[in-house]
Amino acid sequence: MSPRYEPTEIEPRWQRRWEESGAFAVRDGDPRPKKYVLVMFPYPSGSGLHIGHAAVYSISDVVARYARMRGFQVLHPMGWDAFGLPAEQYAITHGVHPREAVRRNVDNFKAQLRYIGCSYDWSREIDTTDPSYYRWTQWIFLRLLEKGLAYEAEMPVNWCPALGTVLANEEVIDGRSERGGHPVVRVPMRQWMLRITAYADRLLEDLDTVDWPEFVKRMQREWIGRSEGAEVVFRVEGGGSFEVFTTRPDTLFGSTFCVLAPEHALVSRITTADRRAEVEAYVAAAARKSERERLAADEKEKTGVFTGAYAVNPATGGRVPVWVADYVLAGYGTGAIMAVPGHDARDWAFARRFSLPVVEVISGGDVAVAAHEGDGTLVASGFLDGLDVAAAKRRMTEWLEARGAGRRAVRYKLRDWLFSRQRYWGEPIPVLHRADGRTVPVPDAALPVTLPEVARYEPTGTGESPLGGIPEWVETVDPRDGSPARRETNTMPGSAGSSWYWLRYIDPTNTGSFCDREKERAWMPVDVYVGGTEHSVGHLLYARFWQKVLFDLGLVSHKEPFQRLYNQGVVVAKTWRDADGRPHPAADVDTSGPTPRLRADGRPLTVSLERMSKSKKNGIGIDEAVARTSGDAVRLAVLFIGPPDADKEWTDSSLEGPWRFLLRAWRTVVGPEDGAVALTDAPATGTLRKAVHRAVDGVTRDLEAFGFNTAISKLMVLLNELQAAAPLPRDAAETFVRLLAPLAPHIAEEMWARLGHEDLVCTTSWPVADPAALVDDTVTLAVQVNGKVRGDVTVPAAATDAEAVAAAKAVENVRRHLEGKTIVKEIVVAKRLVNLVVR
RNA sequence: GCCGAAGUGGCGGAACCGGCAGACGCACGGGUUUCAAAAACCCGAGCCCCUUCAUCGGGGCGUGGGGGUUCGAGUCCCCCCUUCGGCACCA
Numbered sequence: 001m002s003p004r005y006e007p008t009e010i011e012p013r014w015q016r017r018w019e020e021s022g023a024f025a026v027r028d029g030d031p032r033p034k035k036y037v038l039v040m041f042p043y044p045s046g047s048g049l050h051i052g053h054a055a056v057y058s059i060s061d062v063v064a065r066y067a068r069m070r071g072f073q074v075l076h077p078m079g080w081d082a083f084g085l086p087a088e089q090y091a092i093t094h095g096v097h098p099r100e101a102v103r104r105n106v107d108n109f110k111a112q113l114r115y116i117g118c119s120y121d122w123s124r125e126i127d128t129t130d131p132s133y134y135r136w137t138q139w140i141f142l143r144l145l146e147k148g149l150a151y152e153a154e155m156p157v158n159w160c161p162a163l164g165t166v167l168a169n170e171e172v173i174d175g176r177s178e179r180g181g182h183p184v185v186r187v188p189m190r191q192w193m194l195r196i197t198a199y200a201d202r203l204l205e206d207l208d209t210v211d212w213p214e215f216v217k218r219m220q221r222e223w224i225g226r227s228e229g230a231e232v233v234f235r236v237e238g239g240g241s242f243e244v245f246t247t248r249p250d251t252l253f254g255s256t257f258c259v260l261a262p263e264h265a266l267v268s269r270i271t272t273a274d275r276r277a278e279v280e281a282y283v284a285a286a287a288r289k290s291e292r293e294r295l296a297a298d299e300k301e302k303t304g305v306f307t308g309a310y311a312v313n314p315a316t317g318g319r320v321p322v323w324v325a326d327y328v329l330a331g332y333g334t335g336a337i338m339a340v341p342g343h344d345a346r347d348w349a350f351a352r353r354f355s356l357p358v359v360e361v362i363s364g365g366d367v368a369v370a371a372h373e374g375d376g377t378l379v380a381s382g383f384l385d386g387l388d389v390a391a392a393k394r395r396m397t398e399w400l401e402a403r404g405a406g407r408r409a410v411r412y413k414l415r416d417w418l419f420s421r422q423r424y425w426g427e428p429i430p431v432l433h434r435a436d437g438r439t440v441p442v443p444d445a446a447l448p449v450t451l452p453e454v455a456r457y458e459p460t461g462t463g464e465s466p467l468g469g470i471p472e473w474v475e476t477v478d479p480r481d482g483s484p485a486r487r488e489t490n491t492m493p494g495s496a497g498s499s500w501y502w503l504r505y506i507d508p509t510n511t512g513s514f515c516d517r518e519k520e521r522a523w524m525p526v527d528v529y530v531g532g533t534e535h536s537v538g539h540l541l542y543a544r545f546w547q548k549v550l551f552d553l554g555l556v557s558h559k560e561p562f563q564r565l566y567n568q569g570v571v572v573a574k575t576w577r578d579a580d581g582r583p584h585p586a587a588d589v590d591t592s593g594p595t596p597r598l599r600a601d602g603r604p605l606t607v608s609l610e611r612m613s614k615s616k617k618n619g620i621g622i623d624e625a626v627a628r629t630s631g632d633a634v635r636l637a638v639l640f641i642g643p644p645d646a647d648k649e650w651t652d653s654s655l656e657g658p659w660r661f662l663l664r665a666w667r668t669v670v671g672p673e674d675g676a677v678a679l680t681d682a683p684a685t686g687t688l689r690k691a692v693h694r695a696v697d698g699v700t701r702d703l704e705a706f707g708f709n710t711a712i713s714k715l716m717v718l719l720n721e722l723q724a725a726a727p728l729p730r731d732a733a734e735t736f737v738r739l740l741a742p743l744a745p746h747i748a749e750e751m752w753a754r755l756g757h758e759d760l761v762c763t764t765s766w767p768v769a770d771p772a773a774l775v776d777d778t779v780t781l782a783v784q785v786n787g788k789v790r791g792d793v794t795v796p797a798a799a800t801d802a803e804a805v806a807a808a809k810a811v812e813n814v815r816r817h818l819e820g821k822t823i824v825k826e827i828v829v830a831k832r833l834v835n836l837v838v839r
Numbered sequence: 840g841c842c843g844a845a846g847u848g849g850c851g852g853a854a855c856c857g858g859c860a861g862a863c864g865c866a867c868g869g870g871u872u873u874c875a876a877a878a879a880c881c882c883g884a885g886c887c888c889c890u891u892c893a894u895c896g897g898g899g900c901g902u903g904g905g906g907g908u909u910c911g912a913g914u915c916c917c918c919c920c921u922u923c924g925g926c927a928c929c930a
Contacts, residue, residue, distance in 0.1 A: 215843060215844070215924090218842080218843070218925090219843090219925065219926085222925085222926065223926090229930080244930080246930060247929095326928090327928050327930095328928085328930075329928075329929065329930090331929085332929045332930080333929070333930065336930095337930050338930085339930085344930065345928090346928055346930075347930080349928095411930090533924080533925090536925085570924095640851090640864070641851060641852085641864095642851065642852060643852085646844095646845085646852095647923075647924090648851080648852095649850095649851070651851085651865085653864095653865055653866070654851080654864095654865080656864080656865060657851095657863080657864040657865060660864090660879085661864085667879095701855095709863085709864095710852095710863080712863080713852090713853075713864075714862090714863085716863055716864075717862080717863070781859090782858080782859035784910085786910075786911090787858095787910060789859050792859070813896090813897080816897095827858090827910055827911080829911095833858055833911090836910090837910045837911095
């Protein structure tokens with residue numbers, strides 16, 4: 001055995017030992033209480049794992065290892081979310097088949113997760129691109145189809161000509177593609193949709209039942225965007241009618257015009273002959289505008305045209321002009337609004353611009369200056385006069401319902417989920433289009449519908465999936481009756497496979513079901529779900545939706561999949577960019593002068609803190625960091641740089657402290673290079689014993705609260721105490737090693753073994769603090785005079801307030817400040833301080 | 840613009856319920872070791888001032904800025920500034 005700390009020898013040895021002993025494999029039927037610790041599974045991209053990834057996986061691993069030592073049987077699995085655009089793009093740019101790219105990337109990811117000692121049950125590894133997995137993704141899709149939750153529709157989609165494909169909303173940033181920054185335009189296309197809106201209310205309500213950060217819940221609530229109001233029917237003069245949705249039916253008397261979205265079906269029908277040319281030009285221009293241009297237009301420059309038509313305000317009976325304007329969105333409400341310029345800022349701006357009348361119907365503001373959107377008393381509103389806003393809303397809605405002119409209504413911002421992609425690398429949607437025109441599901445027994453081999457997996461550029469170019473795959477028969485049919489060529493989005501994966505880990509090899517019911521009941525719900533905030537709405541909303549659908553089908557036992565959500569912060573690093581915005585690696589930067597410059601040609605650079613990623617050339621790979629120090633040091637470092645839920649900056653020196661701590665721990669527990677440490681079997685006593693129990697107590701509480709940075713600092717403090725002890729009591733050393741085990745597992749195992757143990761430290765029990773050892777016999781009180789510290793005094797812990805005050809007054813420097821003064825008040829805070837108020 | 844989170848030494852950060860601000864670490868300075876250096880180890884330190892040969896000691900100021908509550912405020916209340924996230928014509 002080497003006397004030196006040699007992580008390159010120690011770490012792989014323990015990794016092997018853990019795997020061979022099946023230390024992290026969980027068995028069904030284990031009588032211990034369960035804990036399901038889940039970390040968001042990664043896209044196995046080609047760039048490998050960097051320090052930012054190490055932070056997430058270290059957090060969930062510490063949670064899992066700690067729970068094991070606390071006596072739980074812990075399910076802590078890992079898998080690969082390998083379908084979707086990133087994997088496909090990588091494959092295209094590197095000229096290899098996505099399946100091959102995924103395999104290589106997975107191997108690389110696994111190796112790197114191994115370097116930092118992640119304690120996964122690898123026997124439960126899943127891969128969303130494996131047919132034995134996506135068979136069940138397809139199977140769940142068919143259940144959605146049966147329940148009417150999947151449907152086809154012509155939808156305006158984000159078409160990216162440069163990528164030759166349709167993008168999801170979350171893949172479009174400011175009208176450009178997330179990857180590559182190419183322009184994106186909106187065109188209608190036949191798409192598969194999932195009716196997530198049918199679950200809007202339940203997705204909203206059940207947020208109250210989960211233990212998630214408030215800000216995530218708020219984001220989801222806002223995303224779902226429930227608003228209550230009324231639909232109101234407006235009759236058009238000369239025939240026809242349209243409905244508007246409003247949250248302010250109380251202001252109906254103040255509606256002086258209506259606005260239709262340019263896409264509204266009624267526009268062309270009601271436009272009068274003299275206005276037709278102008279209206280058509282406006283509608284055409286609006287269609288040409290990308291989403292981005294429409295947004296950029298901002299509130300100040302509202303545009304619109306008059307259709308020439310008039311509608312009847314059902315409350316006043318008066319004529320109101322009908323306009324077309326792109327500030328009204330086709331996709332929300334009814335695509336038409338009643339404009340109330342007196343009490344809506346947008347309508348007010350529009351009315352100003354086009355000189356439309358503004359009427360005050362709620363007192364309390366000055367509608368000549370600005371819209372009054374707040375509360376007040378109804379005026380100029382007939383039967384509503386004198387009511388407040390809330391009462392007027394109710395009265396008006398009743399009035400509309402009684403006359404058949406409207407009704408109470410609820411609307412959501414949430415849209416149905418666009419569920420098809422015109423790409424190769426996704427789950428084929430298991431549907432057949434029969435020659436007779438019927439669209440039918442592929443029978444369950446014929447699943448999975450596997451991806452065919454294809455020569456070109458790039459997008460065709462025409463908008464059709466590459467699958468469309470393989471007649472022998474597309475042309476098939478309906479297995480029910482042998483009649484000819486074409487396969488659906490759309491594939492599912494990347495978020496499909498991740499919308500139920502936590503269930504597959506529970507029963508990953510089941511060929512008869514996506515997950516055994518008994519096992520599901522035993523393991524669900526996920527107790528802690530660790531991941532980044534970037535999935536706060538997308539993934540987490542989809543996942544909850546699928547869970548609820550499966551719950552309604554009686555297939556799972558819980559309405560919510562993730563009981564507790566823990567969001568780790570982003571790891572950022574200095575990013576050097578030139579004038580063109582191109583990033584440069586720190587190694588190429590000369591920072592010796594007043595302005596940082598590129599070494600090669602002296603170009604000036606700017607620095608900013610940005611999320612670590614390969615593309616920004618500001619990342620450091622896990623393998624590189626491990627090679628420089630050790631896997632344990634990397635784990636400690638990413639946990640020590642700051643609180644786990646805050647954003648943290650990684651710098652070159654972030655590894656220093658944790659690395660030295662490990663060297664010091666080794667020297668203290670194992671011994672210096674030239675010898676072994678002197679251990680004694682006599683138990684720790686006195687201050688050392690107190691220090692050990694204080695550390696047990698503190699580290700335990702910190703780990704319970706995800707306070708990894710402070711837990712590590714408490715271990716550093718304990719180590720200082722151990723270093724001073726000679727000989728070192730064995731029990732103190734062993735307790736230290738056990739406390740260290742979840743955080744730095746390799747070195748802890750090695751030290752545990754060298755302390756003479758044959759078992760694994762990761763399977764031993766967590767130490768328990770003796771409460772008696774946590775109380776001190778004496779306490780040091782700060783002594784203040786008029787709130788300023790003038791000294792301190794040590795008294796027995798049992799001292800009374802009077803004794804404490806007496807002792808305080810005896811302190812030399814305190815006495816000086818009391819001289820010639822009268823004490824008017826004496827404040828004693830037990831074990832903390834004495835404050836003497838004088839005059 | 841709206842909503843949310845956060846501003847603490849040169850830096851990352853700590854501080855349970857309002858009770859000695861700066862734990863722990865980095866960088867820094869000094870030292871040990873070394874032919875020398877690296878590594879490692881030990882010691883020091885918020886800033887300013889007084890006292891002192893150096894010490895020891897004492898005082899003032901300090902948690903983005905301004906006000907307030909309190910014996911006492913990083914922590915509570917009001918106003919303002921900055922940074923970072925989210926949403927952004929959702930009627």
